Amino acid sequence: MQDCPLFSLEAHVAEVTALHFRGDTLVSGSADKTLRQWDLEKGRCVQTLDVLWAAAQASASLNTNDSQWRQTGRPPDASADFVGALQCFDAALACGTADGMVRLWDLRSGQVHRSLVGHTGPVTSLQFDDVHLVTGSLDRSIRIWDLRTGSIYDAYAYDNPITSMMFDTRRIVAAAGEDVVKVYDKTDGRHWDCGPGAISEGNEAKSSTVERVRIKDGYMVEGRKDGMVGIWSC
Secondary structure (H helix, E strand, O other), X not given: OOOOOOXXXXXXXXXXXXXXXXXXXXXXXXXXXXXXXXEOOOOEEEEEEEHHHHHHHHHHOOOOOOHHHOOOOOOOOOOOOOEEEEEEEOXXXXXXXXXXXXXXXXXXXXXXXXXXXXXXXXXXXXXXXXXXXXXXXXXXXXXXXXXXXXXEEEEEEOOOXXXXXXXXXXXXXXXXXXXXXXXXXXXXXXXXXXXXXXXXXXXXXOOOOEEEEEEEXXXXXXXXXXXXXXXXXX
């Protein structure tokens, strides 16, 4: 570890609620309503993105012909993380916020180049690949967006708010306020449940609520409210 640089990255003035890094770039989101881009080789902040400023710019553009700059008409949910999720890849950054908006940023210019309107509650999770961006929200829905057009490719909903979501080449998994992980198979369009709650029988007590979920390389990891972590092959 003596050859590894160690930094304290101090710039945010409120709680840090979202992180994502790739290579030597880290992006953080905070309750101070900013996103910050960090250089992990030099240990310093190289760019600050003001989400409220971006929202104001969008509002000023309402009279243009760009239909992507619509407002949701809803104030942010004070009980939710202002920046609920983010992901970066090279110069592309996507973030979801408490007003239900998903904003796509260009880190080279520091500008929002597209705003995705659809969620009616705070965005808690998101992930994108070369073609699609998938988002989960406290409005109970998961939305699949076409990154080329900015339009909704598909959407579906559960009975409870989405607190965590991730996808691989075949499946979208989500934590939706139940004692099971909700699984959607993109290949055949099938929904199913995974976890102890899906196989319990009779009067057996229910397991604790799933709060976080991850999937990769055929394995799914779930974190529950009672502190238990489950690992499943799927």
